[in-house]
Amino acid sequence: MKKFKTKVLFTFLIALEIAMTLPVKVSAQDINYKIPNPSRYNSLEDIISALGSLIRPIFLLTFGAMLLVGAFLVLTSQGNEEKIENGKKTIIAAIIGFAIAALAPTLVNFVTSFLLVEGL
Template sequence: MEKLIKLVPYYKVITRLGAIVLLLTLAFAPLGVMATDITDYSTNLGVSEENLDTQITNIIQWALGFLALVAVVMIIYGGFTWLTAAGNEERVEQAKKVISAAIIGLIIILLAWAIVWFVAQGVNDAAGGSGDG
């Protein structure tokens, strides 16, 4: 009897794991049936039918656009810091550093965008695409 009492926590764990496995099995069982359907879900869900390289290019260009926005905000922040420095040389130097770093970042972002655009054009031309990359 003592051996059974010592095993009770293990039975609880095994029972819980079994219940989780059973629930997951029942939850994912319909996926196998749905995989046999040949309905075009991309049009129903509004997913584009673009090529993978075009989608990756769009994601990279979106990210670079976001980073450019951050750089512009940093330039504005540096300008605001400079304007509100009130003659404090430390704050003026800090503002100059922020503005110069943001401008350098913006130049790097623009160069990265140009590289992505040229690479996408090259991949698209090599694949025989329409050149929209």
């Protein structure tokens, strides 16, 4: 009896699965309905541009903070050569990071013009 119940349940589940996956005709009213754009951005280029405008001040604040940290390390080294080197490395890393962040839009424009990519 238990085997029979298991077979019936299994058959029912398979039939239910087949019924759920069959396509069903839906009588929708308007096929040309457009979903309005909830954001003010119309393309991926607009989104990337907005993100760039948002990230640039964060880079500037980080650059200033890293310069202050490097200067603090040099000033509080008390003649310790290791701490002076550490402070110099921090300042150099901050300057390199700032240069990369400042040149990033120019590099993107150069690469896209070199590759002849349209629309970026």
